[in-house]
Amino acid sequence: MNIQCLGAAGTVTGSCYLLAVGEYRVLVDCGMFQGSGEMEERNREPFVFEPGEIDAVVLTHAHIDHSGLIPKLCRDGFRGRVICTHSTAELCSILLPDSGHIQEMEAERRSRKKKGTRVARHIRPLYTEEDGRRCLSRFFGIDYDEMHEIVPGVQVRLQDAGHVLGSAIIELWVEVEEGKTCKVVFSGDLGSRGQAIVKDPTWIAEADYVFIESTYGDRLHDHKIDRRQRLSSIVQRVQEEGGTIIVPSFAVGRTQEIIYELTELLAHGTIKPFPVFIDSPLAVEATRVFRNHEDVFDEESQVYIQRGTDPLAFPGLVFVETKEESQRLNMVTSGAMIISSSGMCEAGRIKHHLRHHIWRPKSHLVFVGYQAPGTLGRRIVDGARHVRIFGRDYKVAAHVHMIEGFSAHADRGGLLDWLGGFIQKPKKVIVVHGEPDVRKIFAQTIEEELGFETVIPERFDSIELLV
Ligand SMILES: [Zn+2]
Structure with a gap:
Protein backbone atom coordinates (compact mmCIF):
# COMPACT_ATOMS: atom_id res chain seq x y z
CA MET A 1 0.00 0.00 0.00
CA ASN A 2 1.54 3.28 -1.04
CA ILE A 3 0.85 6.79 -2.23
CA GLN A 4 2.73 8.21 -5.17
CA CYS A 5 3.11 12.00 -5.49
CA LEU A 6 2.37 12.92 -9.08
CA GLY A 7 2.08 16.67 -8.69
CA ALA A 8 2.35 19.51 -6.20
CA ALA A 9 5.67 18.03 -5.08
CA GLY A 10 8.19 20.84 -5.46
CA THR A 11 5.50 23.05 -7.00
CA VAL A 12 2.25 24.52 -5.75
CA THR A 13 0.20 23.39 -8.71
CA GLY A 14 -0.77 20.11 -10.35
CA SER A 15 -1.98 18.50 -7.12
CA CYS A 16 -2.34 14.74 -7.69
CA TYR A 17 -1.65 11.67 -5.53
CA LEU A 18 -2.14 8.04 -6.47
CA LEU A 19 -3.17 5.67 -3.71
CA ALA A 20 -2.56 1.99 -4.46
CA VAL A 21 -4.27 -0.47 -2.14
CA GLY A 22 -4.22 -4.05 -3.34
CA GLU A 23 -5.90 -4.07 -6.73
CA TYR A 24 -7.56 -0.68 -6.22
CA ARG A 25 -6.30 2.69 -7.47
CA VAL A 26 -7.64 5.97 -6.11
CA LEU A 27 -6.53 9.47 -7.05
CA VAL A 28 -6.61 12.35 -4.63
CA ASP A 29 -7.03 15.44 -6.84
CA CYS A 30 -6.19 15.59 -10.52
CA GLY A 31 -4.98 19.14 -10.90
CA MET A 32 -3.49 21.17 -13.67
CA PHE A 33 0.07 22.51 -13.56
CA GLN A 34 0.03 26.27 -13.86
CA GLY A 35 2.66 28.95 -14.25
CA SER A 36 5.51 29.00 -16.75
CA GLY A 37 5.26 27.38 -20.20
CA GLU A 38 7.54 24.56 -19.08
CA MET A 39 5.26 23.85 -16.13
CA GLU A 40 2.19 23.85 -18.37
CA GLU A 41 3.83 21.39 -20.77
CA ARG A 42 3.55 18.83 -17.97
CA ASN A 43 -0.23 18.83 -18.48
CA ARG A 44 0.35 17.36 -21.92
CA GLU A 45 2.41 14.43 -20.70
CA PRO A 46 0.42 11.19 -20.76
CA PHE A 47 -0.76 10.06 -17.33
CA VAL A 48 1.75 7.71 -15.69
CA PHE A 49 -1.15 5.34 -14.94
CA GLU A 50 -3.90 3.90 -17.09
CA PRO A 51 -6.91 6.23 -16.56
CA GLY A 52 -9.29 3.30 -17.10
CA GLU A 53 -7.69 1.52 -14.14
CA ILE A 54 -8.42 4.31 -11.67
CA ASP A 55 -11.41 3.34 -9.53
CA ALA A 56 -12.24 6.72 -8.04
CA VAL A 57 -11.03 10.27 -7.58
CA VAL A 58 -11.45 12.14 -4.31
CA LEU A 59 -11.31 15.88 -4.91
CA THR A 60 -10.33 18.41 -2.23
CA HIS A 61 -11.75 21.48 -3.96
CA ALA A 62 -12.70 23.10 -7.24
CA HIS A 63 -9.61 25.20 -7.98
CA ILE A 64 -8.10 24.23 -11.34
CA ASP A 65 -4.71 23.32 -9.87
CA HIS A 66 -6.59 20.55 -8.03
CA SER A 67 -9.37 19.65 -10.49
CA GLY A 68 -8.17 20.85 -13.90
CA LEU A 69 -7.07 17.53 -15.42
CA ILE A 70 -10.29 15.65 -14.60
CA PRO A 71 -11.69 16.33 -18.11
CA LYS A 72 -8.51 14.83 -19.62
CA LEU A 73 -8.70 11.88 -17.22
CA CYS A 74 -12.29 11.15 -18.26
CA ARG A 75 -11.57 11.63 -21.95
CA ASP A 76 -8.67 9.16 -21.65
CA GLY A 77 -10.79 6.41 -20.18
CA PHE A 78 -11.58 7.03 -16.49
CA ARG A 79 -15.01 5.58 -15.68
CA GLY A 80 -15.23 5.91 -11.90
CA ARG A 81 -16.75 8.55 -9.65
CA VAL A 82 -15.27 11.90 -8.62
CA ILE A 83 -16.18 12.27 -4.95
CA CYS A 84 -16.31 15.79 -3.53
CA THR A 85 -18.66 18.12 -1.65
CA HIS A 86 -21.86 19.31 -3.34
CA SER A 87 -20.59 22.87 -3.71
CA THR A 88 -17.28 21.70 -5.19
CA ALA A 89 -19.25 19.71 -7.78
CA GLU A 90 -21.32 22.80 -8.62
CA LEU A 91 -18.27 25.05 -8.87
CA CYS A 92 -16.56 22.48 -11.13
CA SER A 93 -19.62 22.56 -13.38
CA ILE A 94 -18.66 26.13 -14.32
CA LEU A 95 -14.88 25.94 -13.92
CA LEU A 96 -14.10 22.83 -15.99
CA PRO A 97 -16.02 23.78 -19.17
CA ASP A 98 -14.46 27.24 -18.83
CA SER A 99 -11.03 25.68 -18.51
CA GLY A 100 -11.69 23.64 -21.67
CA HIS A 101 -12.71 26.84 -23.45
CA ILE A 102 -9.43 28.51 -22.39
CA GLN A 103 -7.50 25.47 -23.68
CA GLU A 104 -9.23 25.69 -27.05
CA MET A 105 -8.50 29.41 -27.36
CA GLU A 106 -4.89 28.86 -26.35
CA ALA A 107 -4.42 26.05 -28.89
CA GLU A 108 -5.94 28.21 -31.60
CA ARG A 109 -3.64 31.11 -30.71
CA ARG A 110 -0.58 28.87 -30.79
CA SER A 111 -1.61 27.30 -34.11
CA ARG A 112 -2.07 30.76 -35.61
CA LYS A 113 1.35 31.82 -34.40
CA LYS A 114 2.99 28.84 -36.11
CA LYS A 115 1.03 29.34 -39.33
CA GLY A 116 3.28 30.11 -42.30
CA THR A 117 6.40 28.99 -40.45
CA ARG A 118 8.32 25.83 -41.23
CA VAL A 119 6.87 24.15 -38.16
CA ALA A 120 3.29 25.05 -39.09
CA ARG A 121 0.89 22.57 -37.57
CA HIS A 122 -2.43 22.42 -35.89
CA ILE A 123 -2.05 22.37 -32.12
CA ARG A 124 -4.67 20.33 -30.32
CA PRO A 125 -6.16 21.72 -27.15
CA LEU A 126 -5.28 19.89 -23.93
CA TYR A 127 -9.02 19.23 -23.75
CA THR A 128 -12.12 20.98 -24.98
CA GLU A 129 -15.06 22.78 -23.44
CA GLU A 130 -17.13 19.73 -24.38
CA ASP A 131 -14.70 17.44 -22.46
CA GLY A 132 -15.11 19.82 -19.51
CA ARG A 133 -18.87 19.43 -19.70
CA ARG A 134 -18.88 15.68 -20.34
CA CYS A 135 -16.83 14.79 -17.25
CA LEU A 136 -19.40 16.40 -14.95
CA SER A 137 -21.58 13.28 -15.05
CA ARG A 138 -18.80 11.52 -13.08
CA PHE A 139 -19.12 13.92 -10.14
CA PHE A 140 -20.71 12.62 -6.97
CA GLY A 141 -21.40 15.14 -4.21
CA ILE A 142 -21.40 14.16 -0.54
CA ASP A 143 -21.93 16.18 2.65
CA TYR A 144 -19.18 17.24 5.00
CA ASP A 145 -18.67 14.83 7.88
CA GLU A 146 -20.32 11.92 6.06
CA MET A 147 -18.58 8.51 5.93
CA HIS A 148 -18.47 7.05 2.47
CA GLU A 149 -16.95 3.88 1.06
CA ILE A 150 -15.14 4.68 -2.20
CA VAL A 151 -13.79 1.21 -3.00
CA PRO A 152 -14.00 -1.91 -0.82
CA GLY A 153 -11.81 -1.31 2.22
CA VAL A 154 -11.33 2.44 1.72
CA GLN A 155 -13.58 4.92 3.55
CA VAL A 156 -13.54 8.66 3.06
CA ARG A 157 -14.83 11.61 5.07
CA LEU A 158 -14.62 15.25 3.98
CA GLN A 159 -14.16 18.05 6.51
CA ASP A 160 -14.33 21.79 5.86
CA ALA A 161 -10.87 23.13 4.92
CA GLY A 162 -12.04 26.75 5.05
CA HIS A 163 -10.15 27.62 1.86
CA VAL A 164 -12.89 28.26 -0.67
CA LEU A 165 -16.56 27.31 -0.88
CA GLY A 166 -16.82 23.51 -0.71
CA SER A 167 -13.12 22.94 0.04
CA ALA A 168 -12.32 19.82 2.01
CA ILE A 169 -9.70 18.13 4.11
CA ILE A 170 -9.75 14.45 3.14
CA GLU A 171 -9.69 11.75 5.78
CA LEU A 172 -9.07 8.27 4.36
CA TRP A 173 -9.28 5.02 6.28
CA VAL A 174 -7.60 2.18 4.49
CA GLU A 175 -8.13 -1.37 5.71
CA VAL A 176 -4.73 -2.97 5.45
CA GLU A 177 -5.71 -6.39 6.76
CA GLU A 178 -8.61 -7.72 8.88
CA GLY A 179 -9.13 -5.28 11.69
CA LYS A 180 -6.09 -3.15 10.88
CA THR A 181 -6.66 0.30 9.44
CA CYS A 182 -4.26 3.02 8.36
CA LYS A 183 -5.54 6.58 8.38
CA VAL A 184 -4.24 9.11 5.88
CA VAL A 185 -5.19 12.78 5.95
CA PHE A 186 -4.76 15.23 3.08
CA SER A 187 -5.01 18.84 4.22
CA GLY A 188 -5.84 20.00 0.68
CA ASP A 189 -5.45 23.76 0.59
CA LEU A 190 -6.05 25.02 4.12
CA GLY A 191 -7.76 28.37 4.59
CA SER A 192 -6.79 31.10 7.01
CA ARG A 193 -8.70 31.42 10.26
CA GLY A 194 -11.08 34.36 10.10
CA GLN A 195 -11.27 34.27 6.31
CA ALA A 196 -14.47 35.86 5.00
CA ILE A 197 -17.50 33.75 4.03
CA VAL A 198 -16.04 30.27 4.64
CA LYS A 199 -15.68 28.62 8.03
CA ASP A 200 -12.34 28.03 9.75
CA PRO A 201 -10.45 24.81 8.89
CA THR A 202 -11.65 21.78 10.85
CA TRP A 203 -9.31 20.36 13.47
CA ILE A 204 -8.34 16.74 12.89
CA ALA A 205 -7.20 14.81 15.94
CA GLU A 206 -5.51 11.74 14.55
CA ALA A 207 -3.85 10.22 11.52
CA ASP A 208 -1.01 7.87 10.69
CA TYR A 209 0.12 9.98 7.75
CA VAL A 210 -0.61 13.63 7.05
CA PHE A 211 -0.06 15.30 3.68
CA ILE A 212 0.09 19.02 4.35
CA GLU A 213 0.23 21.92 1.93
CA SER A 214 2.97 24.50 2.50
CA THR A 215 2.28 27.35 0.06
CA TYR A 216 2.92 29.97 2.75
CA GLY A 217 4.85 27.74 5.16
CA ASP A 218 7.65 30.30 5.45
CA ARG A 219 5.74 33.48 6.31
CA LEU A 220 3.04 35.16 8.29
CA HIS A 221 0.19 37.07 6.65
CA ASP A 222 -1.14 40.52 7.44
CA HIS A 223 -3.98 40.21 9.88
CA SER A 407 -4.79 34.77 0.80
CA ALA A 408 -7.08 31.79 0.99
CA HIS A 409 -4.08 29.81 2.28
CA ALA A 410 -3.16 29.53 5.93
CA ASP A 411 0.21 31.07 6.76
CA ARG A 412 2.99 29.37 8.74
CA GLY A 413 1.17 30.04 12.01
CA GLY A 414 -2.12 28.70 10.69
CA LEU A 415 -0.54 25.55 9.26
CA LEU A 416 1.37 24.84 12.47
CA ASP A 417 -1.72 25.45 14.60
CA TRP A 418 -3.69 23.00 12.50
CA LEU A 419 -0.93 20.36 12.72
CA GLY A 420 -0.74 21.02 16.45
CA GLY A 421 -4.36 19.85 16.61
CA PHE A 422 -3.27 16.24 16.07
CA ILE A 423 -3.41 14.69 19.51
CA GLN A 424 -1.54 11.58 18.45
CA LYS A 425 1.79 12.07 16.76
CA PRO A 426 1.44 11.06 13.08
CA LYS A 427 4.00 8.54 11.84
CA LYS A 428 4.99 10.96 9.12
CA VAL A 429 4.03 14.41 7.95
CA ILE A 430 4.51 14.73 4.20
CA VAL A 431 5.14 18.32 3.17
CA VAL A 432 3.74 19.04 -0.30
CA HIS A 433 2.25 21.87 -2.34
CA GLY A 434 4.97 24.47 -1.87
CA GLU A 435 7.99 25.92 -3.65
CA PRO A 436 11.17 23.90 -2.90
CA ASP A 437 12.79 26.33 -0.43
CA VAL A 438 9.53 26.94 1.38
CA ARG A 439 8.92 23.22 1.87
CA LYS A 440 12.37 22.79 3.37
CA ILE A 441 11.91 25.69 5.79
CA PHE A 442 8.44 24.55 6.76
CA ALA A 443 9.45 20.92 7.29
CA GLN A 444 12.24 22.07 9.58
CA THR A 445 9.81 24.27 11.53
CA ILE A 446 7.45 21.30 11.98
CA GLU A 447 10.28 19.11 13.32
CA GLU A 448 11.51 21.81 15.71
CA GLU A 449 8.18 23.04 17.00
CA LEU A 450 6.05 19.89 16.98
CA GLY A 451 8.60 17.10 16.92
CA PHE A 452 6.85 15.35 14.00
CA GLU A 453 8.92 13.42 11.49
CA THR A 454 8.66 15.03 8.04
CA VAL A 455 9.20 13.92 4.45
CA ILE A 456 9.69 16.20 1.45
CA PRO A 457 8.84 14.03 -1.56
CA GLU A 458 9.87 14.83 -5.11
CA ARG A 459 7.54 14.29 -8.04
CA PHE A 460 6.95 10.55 -8.66
CA ASP A 461 8.26 9.57 -5.19
CA SER A 462 6.19 7.01 -3.32
CA ILE A 463 5.41 6.91 0.36
CA GLU A 464 4.97 3.40 1.77
CA LEU A 465 2.11 3.31 4.23
CA LEU A 466 2.85 1.10 7.21
CA VAL A 467 0.50 0.21 10.01
ZN1 LIG B 1 -7.04 26.19 -3.87
Missing part, protein backbone atom coordinates in the same frame (compact mmCIF):
# COMPACT_ATOMS: atom_id res chain seq x y z
CA LYS A 224 -7.54 40.34 8.69
CA ILE A 225 -7.89 43.83 10.19
CA ASP A 226 -4.73 44.95 8.33
CA ARG A 227 -5.99 43.69 5.01
CA ARG A 228 -9.29 45.50 5.47
CA GLN A 229 -7.41 48.66 6.47
CA ARG A 230 -5.02 48.39 3.55
CA LEU A 231 -7.87 47.89 1.12
CA SER A 232 -9.82 50.82 2.56
CA SER A 233 -6.81 53.16 2.50
CA ILE A 234 -6.25 52.42 -1.21
CA VAL A 235 -9.95 53.08 -1.91
CA GLN A 236 -9.89 56.28 0.18
CA ARG A 237 -6.79 57.49 -1.65
CA VAL A 238 -8.41 56.94 -5.03
CA GLN A 239 -11.59 58.62 -3.83
CA GLU A 240 -9.50 61.70 -2.89
CA GLU A 241 -6.86 61.79 -5.62
CA GLY A 242 -8.56 60.02 -8.51
CA GLY A 243 -7.24 56.99 -10.38
CA THR A 244 -8.56 53.48 -10.88
CA ILE A 245 -8.00 50.36 -8.83
CA ILE A 246 -7.33 47.18 -10.82
CA VAL A 247 -7.56 43.91 -8.93
CA PRO A 248 -6.41 40.73 -10.68
CA SER A 249 -8.38 38.12 -8.83
CA PHE A 250 -9.28 34.46 -8.98
CA ALA A 251 -12.91 34.23 -10.06
CA VAL A 252 -13.77 31.67 -7.43
CA GLY A 253 -13.27 32.56 -3.81
CA ARG A 254 -11.08 35.63 -3.79
CA THR A 255 -13.49 37.77 -5.80
CA GLN A 256 -16.37 36.94 -3.44
CA GLU A 257 -14.13 37.70 -0.45
CA ILE A 258 -13.30 41.15 -1.78
CA ILE A 259 -17.00 41.82 -2.45
CA TYR A 260 -17.63 40.80 1.16
CA GLU A 261 -14.89 43.11 2.52
CA LEU A 262 -16.20 46.03 0.48
CA THR A 263 -19.73 45.32 1.73
CA GLU A 264 -18.35 45.59 5.29
CA LEU A 265 -16.36 48.78 4.62
CA LEU A 266 -19.41 50.43 3.06
CA ALA A 267 -21.71 49.26 5.85
CA HIS A 268 -19.39 50.90 8.40
CA GLY A 269 -19.06 54.08 6.35
CA THR A 270 -15.26 53.66 6.10
CA ILE A 271 -15.38 54.23 2.35
CA LYS A 272 -17.87 56.14 0.22
CA PRO A 273 -20.05 54.27 -2.26
CA PHE A 274 -18.26 53.95 -5.60
CA PRO A 275 -18.55 51.85 -8.74
CA VAL A 276 -17.01 48.37 -8.51
CA PHE A 277 -17.04 46.27 -11.67
CA ILE A 278 -16.71 42.49 -11.55
CA ASP A 279 -15.42 41.91 -15.05
CA SER A 280 -15.43 38.15 -15.40
CA PRO A 281 -18.33 35.98 -16.56
CA LEU A 282 -16.88 33.16 -14.47
CA ALA A 283 -16.80 35.29 -11.31
CA VAL A 284 -20.42 36.28 -11.94
CA GLU A 285 -21.44 32.62 -12.18
CA ALA A 286 -19.30 31.63 -9.22
CA THR A 287 -20.95 34.31 -7.09
CA ARG A 288 -24.30 32.75 -8.00
CA VAL A 289 -23.03 29.32 -6.87
CA PHE A 290 -21.87 30.87 -3.59
CA ARG A 291 -25.37 32.25 -3.04
CA ASN A 292 -26.82 28.75 -3.62
CA HIS A 293 -24.75 27.39 -0.74
CA GLU A 294 -25.21 29.96 2.01
CA ASP A 295 -25.82 27.07 4.41
CA VAL A 296 -22.05 26.36 4.55
CA PHE A 297 -21.09 30.03 5.13
CA ASP A 298 -19.41 31.00 8.42
CA GLU A 299 -21.21 32.60 11.37
CA GLU A 300 -20.30 36.20 10.47
CA SER A 301 -21.94 35.83 7.06
CA GLN A 302 -24.93 34.02 8.58
CA VAL A 303 -25.57 37.14 10.70
CA TYR A 304 -25.89 39.18 7.50
CA ILE A 305 -28.25 36.67 5.95
CA GLN A 306 -30.42 36.52 9.09
CA ARG A 307 -30.63 40.34 9.04
CA GLY A 308 -32.02 40.03 5.55
CA THR A 309 -28.96 41.59 3.89
CA ASP A 310 -26.87 40.01 1.21
CA PRO A 311 -23.20 39.71 2.22
CA LEU A 312 -22.26 39.59 -1.45
CA ALA A 313 -23.94 42.74 -2.75
CA PHE A 314 -23.84 46.51 -2.29
CA PRO A 315 -25.02 49.54 -4.29
CA GLY A 316 -22.46 50.32 -6.97
CA LEU A 317 -21.51 46.68 -7.57
CA VAL A 318 -21.82 45.90 -11.28
CA PHE A 319 -21.46 42.43 -12.79
CA VAL A 320 -20.00 42.79 -16.28
CA GLU A 321 -20.83 39.89 -18.55
CA THR A 322 -20.53 40.71 -22.23
CA LYS A 323 -17.36 41.56 -24.11
CA GLU A 324 -18.86 44.91 -25.18
CA GLU A 325 -19.60 45.88 -21.58
CA SER A 326 -16.06 44.89 -20.68
CA GLN A 327 -14.59 47.01 -23.46
CA ARG A 328 -16.64 49.99 -22.29
CA LEU A 329 -14.70 49.83 -19.02
CA ASN A 330 -11.68 51.16 -20.93
CA MET A 331 -13.32 54.55 -20.70
CA VAL A 332 -13.25 54.39 -16.90
CA THR A 333 -10.14 56.27 -15.79
CA SER A 334 -11.01 57.44 -12.33
CA GLY A 335 -12.82 56.67 -9.11
CA ALA A 336 -13.66 53.02 -9.74
CA MET A 337 -12.44 49.52 -9.03
CA ILE A 338 -12.23 46.77 -11.66
CA ILE A 339 -11.92 43.21 -10.38
CA SER A 340 -11.04 40.82 -13.17
CA SER A 341 -9.41 37.47 -13.79
CA SER A 342 -7.15 35.67 -14.23
CA GLY A 343 -5.61 36.10 -10.81
CA MET A 344 -2.02 35.75 -12.05
CA CYS A 345 -2.59 37.98 -15.12
CA GLU A 346 -1.75 35.18 -17.54
CA ALA A 347 -5.01 35.23 -19.50
CA GLY A 348 -8.46 36.72 -19.59
CA ARG A 349 -9.80 40.23 -19.44
CA ILE A 350 -7.35 41.41 -16.79
CA LYS A 351 -4.65 41.73 -19.44
CA HIS A 352 -6.73 44.33 -21.28
CA HIS A 353 -7.21 46.30 -18.08
CA LEU A 354 -3.50 46.14 -17.28
CA ARG A 355 -2.73 47.39 -20.78
CA HIS A 356 -4.91 50.44 -20.11
CA HIS A 357 -3.72 51.16 -16.60
CA ILE A 358 -0.25 49.82 -15.85
CA TRP A 359 1.44 52.92 -17.32
CA ARG A 360 -0.81 55.42 -15.51
CA PRO A 361 0.84 56.87 -12.37
CA LYS A 362 -2.53 57.33 -10.69
CA SER A 363 -3.71 53.75 -11.17
CA HIS A 364 -3.35 51.16 -8.43
CA LEU A 365 -2.76 47.47 -9.08
CA VAL A 366 -3.84 45.48 -6.07
CA PHE A 367 -2.71 41.85 -5.90
CA VAL A 368 -4.62 39.73 -3.46
CA GLY A 369 -3.29 36.23 -4.08
CA TYR A 370 -0.33 34.00 -4.71
CA GLN A 371 1.58 34.76 -7.94
CA ALA A 372 3.38 31.72 -9.36
CA PRO A 373 6.92 32.12 -10.71
CA GLY A 374 6.98 32.85 -14.42
CA THR A 375 3.62 34.63 -14.52
CA LEU A 376 3.02 38.24 -15.51
CA GLY A 377 1.55 38.86 -12.05
CA ARG A 378 4.73 37.61 -10.37
CA ARG A 379 6.91 39.87 -12.54
CA ILE A 380 4.85 42.92 -11.59
CA VAL A 381 4.82 42.04 -7.88
CA ASP A 382 8.59 41.44 -8.00
CA GLY A 383 9.06 45.02 -9.16
CA ALA A 384 9.57 44.77 -12.94
CA ARG A 385 9.96 48.28 -14.45
CA HIS A 386 8.68 47.17 -17.85
CA VAL A 387 6.43 44.29 -18.84
CA ARG A 388 5.19 42.87 -22.10
CA ILE A 389 1.45 42.58 -22.62
CA PHE A 390 0.05 41.33 -25.93
CA GLY A 391 3.50 41.68 -27.49
CA ARG A 392 3.98 45.33 -26.51
CA ASP A 393 6.27 46.83 -23.92
CA TYR A 394 4.65 48.84 -21.09
CA LYS A 395 6.31 50.89 -18.38
CA VAL A 396 5.04 49.99 -14.90
CA ALA A 397 4.07 53.43 -13.55
CA ALA A 398 1.01 52.42 -11.52
CA HIS A 399 1.24 51.80 -7.77
CA VAL A 400 1.64 48.09 -7.05
CA HIS A 401 0.19 46.68 -3.83
CA MET A 402 0.27 43.15 -2.50
CA ILE A 403 -2.27 42.41 0.23
CA GLU A 404 -1.39 38.94 1.43
CA GLY A 405 -4.00 38.83 4.17
CA PHE A 406 -6.53 37.98 1.50
